[in-house]
Amino acid sequence: MSTLSAINPDSVLVLGATGKTGRRVTALLGPAARPASRSAATRFDWADPATWGPAVAGTTAVYVVPPENPLLLNDFVRLAVESGVSRLVLLSMRGAPDDDPFEAAVKGSGVEWTVLRPxxxxxxxxxxxxxxxxxxxxxxxxxxxxxxxxxxVVDIAEVAVAALTRPGHHGQTYDLxxxxxxxxxxxxxxxxxxxxxxxxxxxxxxxxxxxxxxxxxxxxxxxxxxxxxxxxxxxxxxxxVSDGVRKVLxxxxxxxxxxxxxxxxx
Missing domain, CATH: 3.90.25.10 (UDP-galactose 4-epimerase, domain 1)
Known part of the structure; x- marks a missing residue:
């Protein structure tokens, strides 16, 4: 049985699901994905916190494409963990400092986390x-x-899916x-x-x-x-050149x- 076939349907929340990485993560996850965005069937809007709870309810992992405001990400991570999410994979950026507030939000979540710095x-x-x-x-x-x-971005999506669905990536920051x-x-x-x-x-x-x-x-x-x-x-x-893709894939x-x-x- 493959890793993805063992994952419950609709159990991985994919934020930014209409974006360049999000839609590819969604496609690779298949039925395991719950794609969310302002225009998706599962509505998610960083500017409307009322959409967060319904989007995350019942999921166990989240692919996080962050907002511009790290305070919003802090609030969302807290809600996600309280809702039962046990794994977070954050799309960050090359050169982000180790005290980056967006990365700090997931690293301090108390659950499994992986940071991608493409x-x-x-x-x-x-x-x-x-x-x-x-x-x-x-x-x-x-x-x-x-x-x-x-x-x-196909490589980013494949790395993200590996971190979302397989063991061994907790606490890792991958330069891609x-x-x-x-x-x-x-x-x-x-x-x-x-x-x-x-x-x-x-x-x-x-x-x-x-x-x-x-x-x-x-x-x-x-x-x-x-x-x-x-x-x-x-x-x-x-x-x-970074070696994160080779390390993961x-x-x-x-x-x-x-x-x-x-x-x-x-």
Whole structure:
């Protein structure tokens, strides 16, 4: 009997179930998943605590895509544990400090926890923040020629499911990355080779990029965070490859070529 077939249906609450990682975690879990979001059948809204209790009731594990406010996560974790949840898997981010308040919320929960710290997502190029620029053929970022080991979100989802459903991951913080560090010009050239459409890359000032994000509706906090992370890439501080995928899954992470072959660009 497989691990997933032994799990009760509807027993793993997946927050952010319509997002890039959440919907893939949901698909991998199958009947064991209870997908939740503002638009899912199981409604969950960080801004509406009245939705939390019904969403978590009867579940034993939660895949946590956190809100912007760590105080909300603290309140939710307390409620989840009181409701009988015994395992939490948090989607964090590369470079999060050990005293990160979001991570502290799950680490101090009193139940089993696992923290995932992935790099930037490859799917950002066709599903999220970078997609409009790729489509328009004009890509402007404050990242220079710095390199970064982008990760395929499929790998994140598989690691998350392992931590949600198998023993041996309690108390672990996994740094997750792709297998190779590439620059934005390199990645855009590979995308262009697949699509046949050129994408021009420009290195711009950080303040200009932050203003662009604000104009797109991003909050000041998120706009500044994204800009800061790109500045780290420019400075060469984000080039290192992590081994978390291999540790958990026993294989190398997917390459950028693997991603392109299964993306909307193919």
């Amino acid at each position: 790099t930037w997502f490859m799917q950002n190029f066709d599903e999220d923040i970078f997609a409009p620029s790729v489509e328009q053929g004009e890509f402007a970022l404050p990242a220079g020629d710095g390199v970064h080991p982008f990760i395929d 990355s792709g297998p190779e560090a590439l620059s934005f010009p390199e990645m855009l050239a590979r995308i262009s080779a697949v699509t046949g459409k050129p994408v021009r890359y420009s290195d711009i000032e950080s303040a200009e990029f932050t203003a662009q994000l604000r104009g797109l509706g991003f909050s000041e906090e998120i706009a500044e965070l994204v800009t800061m992370l790109l500045e780290l890439i420019r400075k060469g501080e984000e080039a290192h 026993g294989r190398e992470p997917r390459t950028f070529a693997d991603y392109l072959g299964s993306s909307r660009f193919a």
